[in-house]
Amino acid sequence: MSKNKKLPDFFINAFYESKFRDNLFIVKASGSVIENEEARNNLITNIRELTHHGIKVILIYGGGHAIDIALEERGIEVKKNDGRRITNIDTIKVIREVIGGDLSLSICESMQQNNLNGLSFNAVPSNWMKVAPRPKTPVDFGYVGDIKEIHTRPIARQLKVSGFIACPCLAINEDGELCNINADTIATELAAGLCADKLIFMSNVDGVKVNGQTAMVITDVQIQGYIDDGTVTDGMKVKMENCQEALNAGVKRIHLINGLRENALQKEIFESVGPGTMLLHEAEQDNYMNEVEVQKAIGGK
Numbered sequence: 001m002s003k004n005k006k007l008p009d010f011f012i013n014a015f016y017e018s019k020f021r022d023n024l025f026i027v028k029a030s031g032s033v034i035e036n037e038e039a040r041n042n043l044i045t046n047i048r049e050l051t052h053h054g055i056k057v058i059l060i061y062g063g064g065h066a067i068d069i070a071l072e073e074r075g076i077e078v079k080k081n082d083g084r085r086i087t088n089i090d091t092i093k094v095i096r097e098v099i100g101g102d103l104s105l106s107i108c109e110s111m112q113q114n115n116l117n118g119l120s121f122n123a124v125p126s127n128w129m130k131v132a133p134r135p136k137t138p139v140d141f142g143y144v145g146d147i148k149e150i151h152t153r154p155i156a157r158q159l160k161v162s163g164f165i166a167c168p169c170l171a172i173n174e175d176g177e178l179c180n181i182n183a184d185t186i187a188t189e190l191a192a193g194l195c196a197d198k199l200i201f202m203s204n205v206d207g208v209k210v211n212g213q214t215a216m217v218i219t220d221v222q223i224q225g226y227i228d229d230g231t232v233t234d235g236m237k238v239k240m241e242n243c244q245e246a247l248n249a250g251v252k253r254i255h256l257i258n259g260l261r262e263n264a265l266q267k268e269i270f271e272s273v274g275p276g277t278m279l280l281h282e283a284e285q286d287n288y289m290n291e292v293e294v295q296k297a298i299g300g301k
Helices: 009-020 037-052 064-073 089-113 152-161 183-194 220-228 234-248 264-270 282-299
Strands: 024-029 056-061 129-133 145-150 164-168 170-172 178-180 198-203 217-219 253-258 277-280
Touching: 024 037, 024 183, 037 056, 037 089, 037 264, 056 089, 056 152, 056 183, 064 089, 089 164, 089 170, 089 178, 129 170, 129 183, 145 183, 152 183, 183 198, 183 234, 198 234, 198 264, 217 220, 217 282, 220 234, 220 277, 234 253, 234 277, 253 264, 277 282
Parallel strands: 024 056, 024 198, 056 164, 198 253, 217 277
Antiparallel strands: 129 145, 170 178, 253 277
16 A cells, blocks of 8 residues: 555544543633634534544533623623632622533533534532532632542443533532632543543643744653743643643643644544644653554554
8 A cells, every 4th residue: 555545434443443442531621712612613523523433521611711701891800819710709600600601501502513412511510529618718719619539430420321521610519609610620630530541621822832832742751840941831830730740640641732723632633643732651652652653654644
């Protein structure tokens, strides 16, 4: 067969079936992706393709920009500390409407329009994790929760009957109160607790920039160095710290990709070299590069 000739689709599909069947992917999509109708629909169609290959997907999403706009429209001050939202009583009421209402319904609409079967909740199910109110000191974040424990059995039971589940960054704490939790944190804790095969962060940036270029691969031993030397700062620094935690907890591979690019999720998973940054254990780097060569041969790329 010619080196550049692509194999028949059924061979390619069989390859991905054998590689990914029964894998669990945790996908976290930022508000910039979910609030954009085109990007949201593109994401849902990409997830549908993943489920057709036997992959189970949990989507966790936020909506920071939409919340800020809604707060400003109501004359409520947007308050943050070190990049994290302070959620007082007025703010949690708006978050309930925006995240648990508008964006949650938008997910349901996209699922129906793009023929993706699954479950969509307007808060993380209370039996999935133990959530405690965040301590009021040294900073009172208000109606914000801290995840104390992940309950894997009820999640596994739901994944047996549905290959796709969507949840926003809302949860009910142990006192029965609705609380806001950073979506990155929920995704990371779920991925670690469930030993997910992949944790995927989708935002409006192209992975991790190193010397002005998007890094293809970053290993666990490089993460702290990039934090210490200032290569990653602010929100990306927090995300990289979450990635380090997830890798330490047993998550095999993490992807950081731009969800505003067409078919970004599909390309990251099904092409030999995706458009984003992959993070993995240093011991796995050689295995990954071997997989890249196999994937190039299978896909003809």
